[in-house]
Structure formats: C-alpha cells, structure tokens
Amino acid sequence: MLLNEFLLLGAALFAIGVYGVLARRNGVMVLMSIELILNAVNINLVAFGAAHGTVAGQIFALFVITVAAAEVGVGLAIVIMLYRNRASIDFDEVDALKG
Amino acid sequence: MVAQHIAFGVIAATVIVGALRVVTTGNVVHAALWLVGVLAGVGASFLLLGAEFVGVTQILVYIGAIIVLFLFGIMLTRAPIGHELRLTSTNWGVALVVALAIAGVLGYTLIDAFGSGKLPGDTRQLTASVGDTLFQSYLVPFEVVSVLLLAALVGAIVLARKD
Numbered sequence: 001m002l003l004n005e006f007l008l009l010g011a012a013l014f015a016i017g018v019y020g021v022l023a024r025r026n027g028v029m030v031l032m033s034i035e036l037i038l039n040a041v042n043i044n045l046v047a048f049g050a051a052h053g054t055v056a057g058q059i060f061a062l063f064v065i066t067v068a069a070a071e072v073g074v075g076l077a078i079v080i081m082l083y084r085n086r087a088s089i090d091f092d093e094v095d096a097l098k099g
Numbered sequence: 100m101v102a103q104h105i106a107f108g109v110i111a112a113t114v115i116v117g118a119l120r121v122v123t124t125g126n127v128v129h130a131a132l133w134l135v136g137v138l139a140g141v142g143a144s145f146l147l148l149g150a151e152f153v154g155v156t157q158i159l160v161y162i163g164a165i166i167v168l169f170l171f172g173i174m175l176t177r178a179p180i181g182h183e184l185r186l187t188s189t190n191w192g193v194a195l196v197v198a199l200a201i202a203g204v205l206g207y208t209l210i211d212a213f214g215s216g217k218l219p220g221d222t223r224q225l226t227a228s229v230g231d232t233l234f235q236s237y238l239v240p241f242e243v244v245s246v247l248l249l250a251a252l253v254g255a256i257v258l259a260r261k262d
Contacts, residue, residue, distance in 0.1 A: 001103055003216040006144065007209045009111050013118055013137075015202035020122035022194030026186050028127060028172050032134050035165065036118050039141045042153075050148045050222035055232045058153045058224060061145075062233070065153075065160050066244045070251030072165050076172040077258035083176040092188060 006047035014040035027079040027089035031072060038068045106147055114140035125186055131169050138162050149223035152230075 013036055020033025042061045049057015083089050117136035124130050138161040145154035188194070233241055 001100075001107065001147075001218045003218050004209055004213045005107055005111070006148065007213060008206060009114060009144070011202060011205035011209060012115055013141075014205065015198045016115075016118040016122055018201055019191075019194050019198035022197060023187050023191035024122065025188045026127060028169060028176065029122075029130060029186060031172075032121055032130055032169060035134065035161075036121065036137065039138065039161075042157075043141060043144060046145050046148050046150045046153055047218075050150065050224070051216065051218055053219060053222075055224050055229050058150050058229050059233055059237050061150070061153050062156060062229075063240065063244055065156060066248060069160055069165060070248050072168055073251050073255040074258070076168060077255040079172060080175050080259050089176050090185070 003047060003051045006043055010040040010043040010047070012040075013037075013043065025090050025092045027082060027091060028076070030091065031075045031079070034071070034075075035068065038064055038071075103147065107144070110140050110143050110147065113137075114144070123187075127173050127186070128170070131166060131173065134169070135162055135166055138166070148218075149221070151223075152226040 017033045017036030017040060020036060021030055024030050024033060042064055045057045045061045045064065047057070049055060049061075079089050082094065086093070114137050117133045117140065120133040121130050121137060124133060138157065142154045142157035142161070145151075145157055
C-alpha cells in the first residue's frame with residue numbers, strides 16, 4: 001500500500017468539507033461539513049502513524065475524535081439557541097454584526 | 100496486497116461519493132445518512148491501516164453518538180424533512196473555487212513530497228500497545244481532554260437550558 005493513497009483520500013475529504021462549510025447555509029449542515037474535515041485529519045494522523053510505525057498517530061486521532069464530540073455538543077447547543085431566538089438556523093440571515 | 104488495493108478502492112469510492120452527497124444533497128436527513136456512510140468508510144480505512152482501536156472507536160463514537168446528536172439537532176430545529184432548496188448559499192461558486200484550489204495545492208504537495216512512499220507490509224498496532232502508550236506517555240493530555248469533555252457537556256447544558 002502506498003502512503004499517498006491515504007493522504008490523497010484525506011486531502012479530497014478535506015477539500016469537500018471546506019466546500020460544505022463555505023457553501024452551506026443551514027447550521028446543522030455546516031457542522032456536518034466540519035465533521036468531514038476532522039475525519040480527513042484523522043486519516044492523515046493514522047496513516048502517518050502507520051508509516052512511521054508508532055502509535056502516537058492513533059493517540060492523536062483519539063484526541064481529535066474526543067474534541068470533535070465536544071465540538072458537536074456545543075455547536076448544536078449554539079444552533080438550537082439560534083433557532084430559539086430567531087426561529088431560523090439560516091447562517092445567511094445571522095448578520096446582526098454587519099456594519 | 101491486491102485484496103488491500105481493492106478494499107482501498109471500494110473504501111475511497113464510498114467516502115468520496117458519500118462526502119459529495121453530504122455537501123450537495125437538498126435534504127438534511129439524507130445528508131446525515133450519507134454522513135454515516137462516510138464515517139463508516141473512514142473507520143474501514145483505519146482498520147485497513149491496522150489501527151483496530153481507532154477504527155472501533157470511530158464506529159462507536161461517530162456513528163453511535165454523533166450522528167444521533169445530529170438527528171436530534173435536525174428534529175429540534177424543525178428543519179423541513181422533505182426536499183428543501185435553500186440549503187446551499189448563492190455564493191457556492193466561490194466556495195467551489197476555494198475547495199478546488201485547496202485540493203490542487205494539497206494534492207500537488209502530497210504527490211511531490213510522498214510520491215512513492217510505501218507503507219510497511221504489516222502496519223498492525225494492537226490495542227494493548229495503544230493503551231500502554233496512552234496511559235504512560237500521554238496521561239496528562241488524556242486527563243486534560245476528559246476535563247475538556249466535561250466542560251463541553253456543562254457548556255452545552257447551560258446553553259440549551261430553557262429559563
């Protein structure tokens with residue numbers, strides 16, 4: 001197996017996730033796209049760990065999974081607050097700070 | 100080795116197609132279900148890399164917990180369950196340009212730097228060695244992450260509480 005196969009898969013997943021974050025306007029969909037980005041990072045960490053024969057890559061992937069769980073929890077709480085206050089989770093309408 | 104390449108091809112196709120559907124589908128619930136496919140594919144690629152513990156954790160945490168959290172979020176924000184056209188912003192063309200630029204730069208850099216770097220034949224790392232390293236070299240970061248998880252839990256409850 002080539003190392004690059006996994007790295008290129010991660011790069012493609014990362015680019016798709018960035019597209020989702022920028023192009024989606026529904027709050028929940030933006031959070032899903034962030035999950036894609038974090039998974040791309042995890043693929044890279046585990047692939048480099050396997051290439052170097054160390055478990056450090058897997059340990060950091062576990063840390064990223066934990067932080068992703070925390071991020072989704074707080075992110076969805078924020079989205080639900082947004083829905084409660086504005087009756088909409090459309091990020092294009094959240095422009096109260098616009099000059 | 101051939102079997103590994105075939106398995107990788109199947110996994111990569113599943114992940115890429117699923118991810119594209121997540122960011123293009125017009126239905127929020129369908130996006131969550133496509134995300135299940137992507138996360139399962141990533142977990143399978145961890146198994147292919149010999150990272151058994153991370154692969155199982157991926158299935159347990161992502162598909163078991165985070166997807167359920169997303170579905171709760173979709174239900175609680177009463178997003179229309181049927182087809183919905185206003186999910187994608189009008190400036191998606193700019194987003195596409197940025198994403199293609201990132202893919203181009205990353206792809207060129209990776210091919211240039213790791214062109215024919217091979218993985219070792221046997222990349223298996225057993226759960227026992229992961230556990231040993233986690234609780235010896237990385238004990239302090241592990242505890243810090245558990246405190247972070249507790250803080251996020253309390254923060255989510257405080258944010259979403261009704262009063």
